Amino acid sequence: MSTLSFVIEATAFLRQRVAGLSGLARTLILADLAGADRIVIVADAPVERDWQTSFADRGRPLPRIEIVRQHDDGASGAREVRVPGDVLLTPEGIAWLRDEGARSLVAGRHFHVGRDPAALTRAILADTVKPTDGWVCRRLNRPISNRISMVLLRFGVGPMPVTWFTLGLSALMVAILVQGGWTAFALGGLLYQAVSVIDGVDGEIARASFRFSARGAMLDTACDMIANFGFAIGLMTGLIRSEGPEHISFAVAIVMLLASGIVLMLSLLRLGPRKGSFDVLRAALTERLHRHRRLQKLVLGAERLFKRDVYVLVGCLACLAGLAPLLPPVIVGGLAVWIAAICWCAPLIATDRTGRLLPPHLRMP
Numbered sequence: 001m002s003t004l005s006f007v008i009e010a011t012a013f014l015r016q017r018v019a020g021l022s023g024l025a026r027t028l029i030l031a032d033l034a035g036a037d038r039i040v041i042v043a044d045a046p047v048e049r050d051w052q053t054s055f056a057d058r059g060r061p062l063p064r065i066e067i068v069r070q071h072d073d074g075a076s077g078a079r080e081v082r083v084p085g086d087v088l089l090t091p092e093g094i095a096w097l098r099d100e101g102a103r104s105l106v107a108g109r110h111f112h113v114g115r116d117p118a119a120l121t122r123a124i125l126a127d128t129v130k131p132t133d134g135w136v137c138r139r140l141n142r143p144i145s146n147r148i149s150m151v152l153l154r155f156g157v158g159p160m161p162v163t164w165f166t167l168g169l170s171a172l173m174v175a176i177l178v179q180g181g182w183t184a185f186a187l188g189g190l191l192y193q194a195v196s197v198i199d200g201v202d203g204e205i206a207r208a209s210f211r212f213s214a215r216g217a218m219l220d221t222a223c224d225m226i227a228n229f230g231f232a233i234g235l236m237t238g239l240i241r242s243e244g245p246e247h248i249s250f251a252v253a254i255v256m257l258l259a260s261g262i263v264l265m266l267s268l269l270r271l272g273p274r275k276g277s278f279d280v281l282r283a284a285l286t287e288r289l290h291r292h293r294r295l296q297k298l299v300l301g302a303e304r305l306f307k308r309d310v311y312v313l314v315g316c317l318a319c320l321a322g323l324a325p326l327l328p329p330v331i332v333g334g335l336a337v338w339i340a341a342i343c344w345c346a347p348l349i350a351t352d353r354t355g356r357l358l359p360p361h362l363r364m365p
Contacts, residue, residue: 006031010043011085020209025051087111134307145200159202177234180242189319214275250328257335272352283357284345
């Protein structure tokens with residue numbers, strides 16, 4: 001079997017940093033994912049080897065990389081794919097180039113439109129939107145988080161510092177909520193929404209710069225759980241302190257249900273794909289209902305109301321409107337439905353050893 005080589009010329013365009021990576025590193029990573037056995041970089045000056053961080057974070061071995069001053073096409077006897085040096089290819093574009101050649105490359109589909117690094121970064125971040133994102137996330141959270149990600153990528157900030165910052169913001173939220181009263185609930189609710197927005201930044205940076213990893217996904221999921229648990233604990237503590245002990249029963253129920261759901265989901269992920277996020281639940285629901293299209297559409301439509309972006313915004317608005325005392329029964333009902341869905345989908349998740357239920361970016365090697 002002949003080997004597959006990608007030849008990349010280190011042009012001035014590909015030396016630009018876009019979304020936290022040089023265009024050269026981005027193209028090299030995509031070539032590796034497209035099945036390259038050998039990658040040849042043609043450069044008349046030293047090149048920045050910034051692709052190494054991506055391979056280290058993903059735990060993927062480096063491919064065979066050769067850096068040469070000049071290259072004779074076909075001299076190695078391997079099948080060679082020459083990458084255009086004046087465009088920034090997408091994952092679909094590198095696969096098309098491998099299979100069909102440079103003819104008929106479509107702008108916006110096979111390569112990002114534009115020459116300016118800022119415009120290209122915006123295009124790459126737009127491609128990081130997850131298919132599981134809810135309406136609130138797409139319309140409200142992502143426009144804000146994309147702008148934050150653009151700034152952080154420009155300064156080379158990775159996903160981990162953002163994750164830890166989100167965790168610190170969650171702790172501040174809890175410290176304010178436990179004080180009780182409208183002012184504390186309003187500030188805590190706003191911080192809960194801020195955590196929801198900023199929580200998307202680390203994932204955007206990871207996907208845009210190919211720095212995603214199973215460890216990062218699990219840490220991000222853990223921070224989500226801590227934020228949700230913290231909001232519930234902080235809210236209930238504040239209500240008990242400001243309104244009296246009648247909220248204790250709801251507090252106990254919320255803690256027990258939330259802890260049970262989190263432990264159950266983590267156990268299922270460990271038994272099945274051994275990595276990933278709670279997004280697998282929607283994929284499992286889709287698969288379980290594939291023979292009942294109308295019911296599937298109804299259930300998945302209702303499931304969107306349980307998306308984190310939706311319930312965080314509802315919680316924030318309720319706190320701002322002085323309706324925090326009405327949240328406990330709503331939270332208990334929502335948690336009960338969530339746990340019922342987990343139990344129904346448990347066999348699928350627990351036996352998913354291939355990771356078919358995982359989001360696409362976590363299935364990527």
